[in-house]
Amino acid sequence: xxxxxxxxxxxxxxxxxxxxxxxxxxxxxxxxxxxxxxxxxxxxxxxxxxxxxxxxxxxxxxxxxxxxxxxxxxxxxxxxxxxxxxxxxxxxxxxxxxxxxxxxxxxxxxxxxxxxxx
Numbered sequence: 001x002x003x004x005x006x007x008x009x010x011x012x013x014x015x016x017x018x019x020x021x022x023x024x025x026x027x028x029x030x031x032x033x034x035x036x037x038x039x040x041x042x043x044x045x046x047x048x049x050x051x052x053x054x055x056x057x058x059x060x061x062x063x064x065x066x067x068x069x070x071x072x073x074x075x076x077x078x079x080x081x082x083x084x085x086x087x088x089x090x091x092x093x094x095x096x097x098x099x100x101x102x103x104x105x106x107x108x109x110x111x112x113x114x115x116x117x118x
Contacts, residue, residue: 008034015104015111024048024110029072031063034112038063039101041110042083044070049083050112052099072098 010016018032018041030041031053038053040062051072053062060076067073071089073080079096080089086098102113 015113017109018112019110021105021108021110027067029063029067035114037114039112044083048103048105048110050101050103051083055079056096056098
């Protein structure tokens, strides 16, 4: 299910349509469900990023966290991540990474491929 409230199928390149581009304001989080997986979309500096909704540290719901420009901070333990790379920003002695997904934007639509970036 996507933001549209109906089950969707991937395109030939395995990208799922998730929402209209116009529904993605700059520097705001939008949660969508793609093939049973909850994903957060964030538009930052014109580019859309897709990340897993669970914090890699303690599996907290990142949709309850705070977004400060390119940093997404978990509400439970204040772990902060760079949405552009998935790398942890704070605390700097940890090795956790956000699971990120490939995004394409075409024809006024945002698409997500569920194969995570490595």
